[in-house]
Amino acid sequence: IAEMTHMTGGRELVMVSNRLPVDRVTLEDGSMHWRASPGGLVTAVEPIVEQLGCVWIGWAGDAGEEIEPFEVGRMRLAPITLSIDEVAEYYEGFSNGTLWPLYHDVIAKPEYHREWWDRYQSVNRRFADRVAQEASHGAIVWVHDYQLQLVPAMLREARPDLTIAFFLHIPFPPRRIFAQLPWRRQLVEGLLGSDVIGFQRVADAISFRAVAERYGTAPSIGNTIVTPARGEQPGHTALAQEFPISIDAAAFAKIAEQPEIRARALQIRQDLGNPKTIMLGVDRLDYTKGIRHRLKAFDELIADGELEPAEAVLVQVASPSRERVEAYRQLRDDVEVTVGRINGERGSIGHSPVNYLHRSFTKDEMVALYLAADVLLVTPLRDGMNLVAKEYVACRGDERGALVLSEFAGAADELRDALLVNPHDIEGLKAAILRAAHMPEREQARRMRGMRRAVYNNDVAHWAQNYLGAVCAAADAKTQTQTGGRTEPIQ
Numbered sequence: 232i233a234e235m236t237h238m239t240g241g242r243e244l245v246m247v248s249n250r251l252p253v254d255r256v257t258l259e260d261g262s263m264h265w266r267a268s269p270g271g272l273v274t275a276v277e278p279i280v281e282q283l284g285c286v287w288i289g290w291a292g293d294a295g296e297e298i299e300p301f302e303v304g305r306m307r308l309a310p311i312t313l314s315i316d317e318v319a320e321y322y323e324g325f326s327n328g329t330l331w332p333l334y335h336d337v338i339a340k341p342e343y344h345r346e347w348w349d350r351y352q353s354v355n356r357r358f359a360d361r362v363a364q365e366a367s368h369g370a371i372v373w374v375h376d377y378q379l380q381l382v383p384a385m386l387r388e389a390r391p392d393l394t395i396a397f398f399l400h401i402p403f404p405p406r407r408i409f410a411q412l413p414w415r416r417q418l419v420e421g422l423l424g425s426d427v428i429g430f431q432r433v434a435d436a437i438s439f440r441a442v443a444e445r446y447g448t449a450p451s452i453g454n455t456i457v458t459p460a461r462g463e464q465p466g467h468t469a470l471a472q473e474f475p476i477s478i479d480a481a482a483f484a485k486i487a488e489q490p491e492i493r494a495r496a497l498q499i500r501q502d503l504g505n506p507k508t509i510m511l512g513v514d515r516l517d518y519t520k521g522i523r524h525r526l527k528a529f530d531e532l533i534a535d536g537e538l539e540p541a542e543a544v545l546v547q548v549a550s551p552s553r554e555r556v557e558a559y560r561q562l563r564d565d566v567e568v569t570v571g572r573i574n575g576e577r578g579s580i581g582h583s584p585v586n587y588l589h590r591s592f593t594k595d596e597m598v599a600l601y602l603a604a605d606v607l608l609v610t611p612l613r614d615g616m617n618l619v620a621k622e623y624v625a626c627r628g629d630e631r632g633a634l635v636l637s638e639f640a641g642a643a644d645e646l647r648d649a650l651l652v653n654p655h656d657i658e659g660l661k662a663a664i665l666r667a668a669h670m671p672e673r674e675q676a677r678r679m680r681g682m683r684r685a686v687y688n689n690d691v692a693h694w695a696q697n698y699l700g701a702v703c704a705a706a707d708a709k710t711q712t713q714t715g716g717r718t719e720p721i722q
C-alpha cells in the first residue's frame with residue numbers, strides 16, 4: 232500500500248460515501264465521541280485512502296448539527312449534515328427500506344414511497360453540490376454505494392472537468408427484480424453519469440449493463456456502455472465491470488502473529504470451556520446475513536445428536552445495525568428469541584451452546600476470535616462480497632480452520648476452496664457444518680492454502696490498483712478529448 236501514491240496520476244481524490252469513515256456518537260450523558268464506521272466499505276477503502284490522502288465527503292452519523300471539516304491523518308473529512316427527517320426518509324427509508332431489500336433479492340419486501348424518493352433526490356443533490364464545491368479542477372471523484380446513485384449524473388452536469396467513478400459495494404439485482412422500482416430510469420441515468428462503474432461480481436455488472444440498455448437506452452459493447460446525449464449533456468462511454476473488493480491481508484496477518492493476540496485467542500477458548508469445536512459467525516445484524524438459517528441448522532444438529540452440545544459452541548457476533556428500521560427490529564427479536572430457546576433447551580449449568588454478542592469489537596479482538604474459531608460460518612442469503620470470510624483466511628497463517636461459505640456471497644467467486652453452501656438448503660447447510668467440524672487437518676491445510684492464495688493474489692492494494700487504473704485511463708482519455716489531443720499539465 233505504501234507504494235500506491237501514484238495511483239491517481241497526481242490528481243486530487245475526492246471520496247464520497249453516505250457515511251464518513253468515522254461516526255460521531257452521542258452518549259446518554261450527552262458527551263460525544265468518534266468511532267470507526269460499521270461495514271465493509273470502510274474496512275476496505277480506508278487503508279488505501281489513508282495512504283493516498285483525499286478529501287472525504289459524507290454524513291457524520293448524527294442527525295442535526297453542523298460539523299466543520301476536520302483532518303484525520305492525510306484525509307480531510309468534510310461532514311454533510313442530515314436532518315432528522317432526512318435520516319428517516321433518505322437513509323432509513325429509501326436507502327434501507329427500498330433499495331437495500333430490492334438489491335438483495337427482495338429477501339424483505341421493499342417499500343416504495345414517493346416522499347422517500349423525493350428525499351433521496353434532495354439529499355443526493357446536497358452531496359453533489361458539496362462535491363462540486365470541494366473538488367479541484369480535473370479531480371477524480373469516487374462515489375460509493377447505493378445511497379448515492381444519483382450523484383454521478385448530477386456531478387457530470389455541474390462539473391464536466393471531473394472524472395467520476397462509482398463503486399457499488401452491494402449486489403446489483405437481476406433486471407426482472409430491478410424492474411419493480413418506480414424510479415428505475417432515473418437511477419440508471421444517475422449511475423450512467425459515471426466514467427467507471429465498479430461492481431463486486433461479474434453477474435452484477437451483467438445485470439447493470441442489461442438495465443442500462445433497457446431503461447437508459449444505453450447499449451454496451453463488451454464492458455463499455457455507450458450513453459447517448461441527453462439534453463445539453465453530450466454522450467459518453469462508461470466502463471461497467473466487476474472489481475471484487477478485498478482487505479489488507481498482510482495487516483490482518485500481522486495482527487494475528489502478535490503473541491498477545493494469540494494468547495487472547497487461547498483465553499477465549501478457555502473462557503468458552505475449551506470445547507472441541509468453536510464455530511463463529513460475525514455479521515452486522517442484518518436479515519441478508521442468514522443468521523436465522525445458521526441458528527436453525529446448528530440447533531437441529533444438536534437435536535439430531537450429530538453435535539454434542541457440551542463439545543460445540545457457536546459464538547455469534549451480531550453488531551447493531553439500522554435499529555430503527557422495522558425489518559431490523561423484527562430480526563433482532565427473532566434472533567434473540569431463538570438464541571434464548573436454543574440455550575434454554577440445549578444448554579446445561581455452566582454451558583450455553585450459543586454465545587451471542589450484540590455489539591461490535593475492535594480489530595484486535597476480532598482477530599483473536601478468528602484464531603480461536605475452528606469453523607467460520609458465513610451464510611448470507613445475498614451479500615455483495617463479505618469481507619469477514621477474507622479476514623478469517625488472512626489470519627489463518629497456521630493453515631488451520633474451515634470456512635463454510637454461502638454461494639450467494641461475492642467471496643464465493645474467489646474462495647473456491649471453502650465449503651460452499653446454499654443456506655436455504657438446511658440439510659445441505661447441516662452437512663457442511665458437520666464436515667467443517669470434523670475436517671481432517673490435512674484437508675484444512677490444503678483448503679486454507681488455496682483460499683489464502685486467492686486472498687493474497689487479490690488484496691485491497693490489487694483491487695485499488697485495478698480500479699483506480701481504469702479510472703485514471705478514463706481521466707487520461709478525458710484530458711485528451713478536452714485538450715483536443717494536446718497534453719496539458721495536470722493541475
Ligand code: F6P
Binds near residue numbers: 401
Ligand atoms: O457495505 C454496505 C454498507 O451499506 C455500506 O454502504 C455501509 O457503510 C455499511 O454497509 C454499514 O451500513 P450503515 O451505514 O447503514 O450502518
